[in-house]
Amino acid sequence: MKTFKLFFNPEKEERWVNEMLEKGFLLKKNVFLYHFEPTDIKNKKIRVDYRFFKKDKDFNDYKLMFEDFGWRHIAGNKSNGSQFFIQTDECKDDELFSDVDSKLSMLKRHLNVWVTMALFFFIIDGPLTGGAFPFDLKTLYLTPGIWEMEGSKFWSAFWFETPFAVMRGFGGFGFFSAIVLSIYFSYRFTKKKLEQENIKN
Amino acid sequence: MARNKKLPLTETVYYILLALLKPAHGYVIMQDVEDLSAGEVRMAAGTLYGAIENLLKLKYIRQVESEDARRKVYVITDMGRDILNQQLSRYKHMVDVTNKCLGGAYENI
Numbered sequence: 001m002k003t004f005k006l007f008f009n010p011e012k013e014e015r016w017v018n019e020m021l022e023k024g025f026l027l028k029k030n031v032f033l034y035h036f037e038p039t040d041i042k043n044k045k046i047r048v049d050y051r052f053f054k055k056d057k058d059f060n061d062y063k064l065m066f067e068d069f070g071w072r073h074i075a076g077n078k079s080n081g082s083q084f085f086i087q088t089d090e091c092k093d094d095e096l097f098s099d100v101d102s103k104l105s106m107l108k109r110h111l112n113v114w115v116t117m118a119l120f121f122f123i124i125d126g127p128l129t130g131g132a133f134p135f136d137l138k139t140l141y142l143t144p145g146i147w148e149m150e151g152s153k154f155w156s157a158f159w160f161e162t163p164f165a166v167m168r169g170f171g172g173f174g175f176f177s178a179i180v181l182s183i184y185f186s187y188r189f190t191k192k193k194l195e196q197e198n199i200k201n
Numbered sequence: 202m203a204r205n206k207k208l209p210l211t212e213t214v215y216y217i218l219l220a221l222l223k224p225a226h227g228y229v230i231m232q233d234v235e236d237l238s239a240g241e242v243r244m245a246a247g248t249l250y251g252a253i254e255n256l257l258k259l260k261y262i263r264q265v266e267s268e269d270a271r272r273k274v275y276v277i278t279d280m281g282r283d284i285l286n287q288q289l290s291r292y293k294h295m296v297d298v299t300n301k302c303l304g305g306a307y308e309n310i
Contacts (some may be wrong), residue, residue, distance in 0.1 A: 066247075068272075095245055102245075102251045118289035
């Protein structure tokens with residue numbers, strides 16, 4: 001079974017893959033699409049780590065070390081980030097991370113990839129959008145006669161169009177910035193949550 | 202004297218460095234850390250992997266050739282030993298001064 005789904009939050013992705021396992025489907029591949037296969041595995045947890053590798057040797061060493069800890073690598077290749085592991089019978093841990101800092105660094109690695117993407121689009125956007133930004137912001141508004149309108153009519157048209165103008169002006173950068181912001185806020189949320197839990201323990 | 206900003210080492214890092222006084226790979230490091238800490242510190246796979254990565258960057262540990270061609274094996278460096286000793290002096294001082302303040306009765310806290 002193949003499913004297309006977009007996640008900007010590794011924790012939500014992890015939750016979803018575990019829900020699929022409860023329904024009897026095990027994740028096999030996560031390149032472009034999520035590939036699931038029917039499975040008998042029950043009562044095991046799937047956990048996600050986020051890492052890239054340059055060398056095959058490093059990637060194999062990484063998978064082998066997790067295997068020593070009782071985690072079988074089920075999906076993720078060396079250059080696509082999300083690495084999925086499932087517990088085996090030998091596994092003594094419920095999580096891949098035993099402290100707050102290492103869990104947060106994982107989420108930070110994920111955030112950094114999107115920040116890089118946004119910066120990349122910031123650089124190439126100028127030529128792509130014909131250099132609209134930042135020369136004449138007014139030309140980004142396409143509503144006919146918007147700059148001749150007055151009062152509330154102007155403001156409602158102005159606010160309505162602003163998100164589109166931002167997209168137009170920043171193109172991919174605007175799009176990726178929005179994603180980065182949403183990932184950043186969910187990172188902050190998780191950070192706070194984990195730190196509070198940590199104090200309680 | 203300027204205080205070393207790399208100190209204090211966290212409990213886990215301290216035990217990892219202790220464990221790596223002799224060469225070991227990931228799982229063995231985890232077992233040694235658990236033993237050395239009398240069962241107090243149990244590191245999960247992802248946490249240990251990240252810790253090893255950081256210690257390599259800091260040059261406190263290095264990779265060594267081993268018979269096990271598949272698993273990477275690490276050992277402490279001179280820099281690692283040095284930082285371990287600095288941390289030890291701090292601990293010694295803290296224990297001494299605590300004893301002194303409590304009149305040698307630290308068991309009674």
